[in-house]
Amino acid sequence: MGAVQEALDALKLTDHHCHGVVTADLSREEFEPLLTEGGAWPGGSTFDTPAGVAVRRHCAPLLDLPRHAPAEEYVARRAELGAREVNRRFLTAAGTDVFCVDTGYTPHRLTSPAELAAAAGGTPYEIVRLESVAEAVAARGVEAGEYAGAFRAAAEEAVRRPGVVGVKSVAAYRTGFDLDPARPSDPEVTEAARHWLAGGGGRLAEPVLVRQLLWTAVDLGLPLQLHVGLGDSDIRLHRSDPAHLTDWLHLTAGTIPVMLLHCWPYQRQAAQLAAVFEQVYLDVGLALHHVGPARSRAVLEEALEITPYRKLLYSSDAYGVAEFHHLGALSFRRALAGLLQDRVDADELALPDALRFAEWAGAHNARQVYRLPWPS
Template sequence: MNGIPPLVDQYSRGTARGELGLGTFESHLGEAAGAAGPAPPGTTFFDSRAGLAVRRWCPPLLGLEAHCAPVRYLARRRELGAYRAGNLLLRGAGIGTFLLDAADPAALTSPAELARAAGGRAHEVVRLEALAGRVADACDGAGSFLALTAEALYDAAGSATAFASGVVSCDGSPPGAAEVCRAASRWLRRRRPGEPPDEPVLARHLLWTAVATGLPVQLHGPRTEDLTGFLRATAGLGVDLILLPGPGQHRGAARLAAAFPHVYADVGTRPEEPLREAPFGKLLFSTGARALAELYVVAARLFVRAMERLIGDWVADGWCRRAEAGRIAALVAAGTARRVYRLDAAAG
C-alpha cells in the first residue's frame, strides 16, 4: 500500500552533534536495544533487533548494500561526516514533521537544527521537569521558584506545540499550595545544579499547571493505568492528553484512549494491538528516537511495514476497501497528530 503520507513523529529527542566513535555509537544503539550498560566483552549491540534493523535499512541511504558489516557501515558514516550522514538518514526516513523534546540542548539537536537536517518541519515539546530544573538554577527559595516556574511555563505555552510530563501517578485534583511549597523547599535544599525535580508533589503541580494552559500534554510513564483518576478529572477541561506508555503497555494505553474523549495513545512502531483497542482517530505514531539518526529510519520503517501488513490483511479479509484502508493508515501516521497538535494552524 503506497498511500501512507509523510509521517508525523509525535515524540523524539533529536540527534547527537558531531562525530560518533564506535563506543559512543554502540552505547546509543544499546539504549535502543533496551540494554542498561555496555555490551559484554566480545559481543556487540549490532547483534540485537535494533542492530539488525539499522543494518537492514540504513546502509542503502549512505550508498552501501543492505546488511553490510558494521565496521564498513561506521567507516562510511565517518567518511561522509556526521552532518552529511545525518542529513541523508533523516531525509530518507519518510518523516515530514517532528515534535521534539529539546530537554538536552547541549548534547542533542534543537527543533530548528533537526528541521534543517531532515528537510522538514519541527516543533518543540517542552518537558515540564526540565523547565523547572532550569528555573531552579536561577532562583532561591520555594516561593521564588514556584512563581518563576509558573511564569516560565506560561511563557513557553506561547511558542511550544505541547508539554510533556514524566509523572508516574496523579490523582483527580491538584495538590494544595502549602503541600507544593513544602515539597519545593525539600527539593531545593538537596538538589544539585541542573537536576530536575524528583518530588512527586511537584510533578503533579507542574502537570496541573500545564493543563491550565490548554496546550496538549504528553504523559510519559511506565504504567498509564496509574493515571486513570487524572484522566477522568480532566475530561471537559478542553485539553488533549496523549499517553506515551512504557514497553508492553501500548494496548492498555489504547484502551484508556478509547474510554476518554480527550485522551489519545501512542502506538510506537507496532500498531497491531493498539488498533484493536481504540478508534483509529485516537492513535498516533512516534519514533521515540534519541541521538542516532538511524533510529528515526528504523522506527519509521518498522511502523510503515507493520501498518501496511495490518491494513493489507483487513482489505484481503473484506473488512474495508483499499481507499478506506489508506485513509485509516494516514490517520495514524499523520492525520491525528496534525489535528491534536494543531500543526496546520502552526504552519500557517
C-alpha cells in the first residue's frame, strides 16, 4: 500500500452532498430499485449492473458474507441484521465524519441529517433544496404578483435554520441549463408565476421562475449546489451540460461559490469551468458508486486533468441505501490515491504535495468553502 492510500484510508471524509438512508427493512423488491437511477425493470435484476456487482463485491463482507455473494443471500442477510444494524455498519465503514444532507427529496422515509450522522458518529449539516421551497410556497397559496417576495422570504427563513450551510437547485432536471442567464424582471416573474399557479403549481419547471430561483440563491449568499449530468429518466442529459452555465457564471462572478455536483459524463466540461471561474468547484459523486471502484479512477482522472486541486470536493450523493455511502467513500479513496501515487512514482508530483492534495479533496476544501468548523 502506498503512502497516499494510507493517508486517505486514515482521513475522515467530509461528504459535502448526500441524502439520508431508508430506515425500514427492505424486501428484495424494495431494495433493488434503489441500486440504480433507472429503478428495477421486469425480467432483470439491478444486481446485474456495475453498481449491483460492486455491492456484492465490496459490501457483502461488511454483512459477514463472502465477496460476490449471490443476490438472494445478500438480501436475506440484510433482512436478518435489520435496517438499523445494516445502516450502522456501512455508515461507520465509510469513514465520514461530516455529512451535508440534501433534505429536499423524500419519496421514502429517510434518516434525518442528525440520525444519519449519529449512525456514523459524525456531524450533520443541511442543504436546502430551493425547488422544494418554491413548491411549498405555491402549495400554501399565493397570488402571482406576490410569488417572488413570498419565495424569497421562505428561502431566507429556510437558510436561517440551525445547521444549514448551503442551498441546492435541480434546474438540470426541470429546465436544463440552456437558459437566458440574466436576472428576470419583476413583470416576467409575475407572468411566469401566473402561468405556473394557474396550472396548479406543483413541479417547478417554468424557465423564468427557475432563473429567478438561481438569482435568489445568489442573493442568499450561501454556496449553491447544482446537479449536473447523470440522473434518472426525468433528466434531459444534453441540457445538463454545465458548459451552458458559462454566461451565467460570468454574470455572477464575485458572488457565491457554485458547486457542480457529480458531473458525469461532463466531468471535463466541469473541470474547465473550475479552472477558469474562481467561484466554481466540482465533485464526481454519484458517478463513483455507480461505476464502482473498478472504474472510479477513470472518471476522477478526467476531472483532475485541469481542475485546481483546491476545487475538488468529495461527495457520495448516497441516497436510500447505506451501501452507497460506503461504496462512494471506498471508490473515492482508491481512485484519488491511485492517480496521485502514480504521479509521485513518476516524479511528476512530490509526495508532500500529493498528501496535501488528498487531504484537501477529502475534507479541507469542503470545510473551507462551506465555512465549517475545523476539528480540534
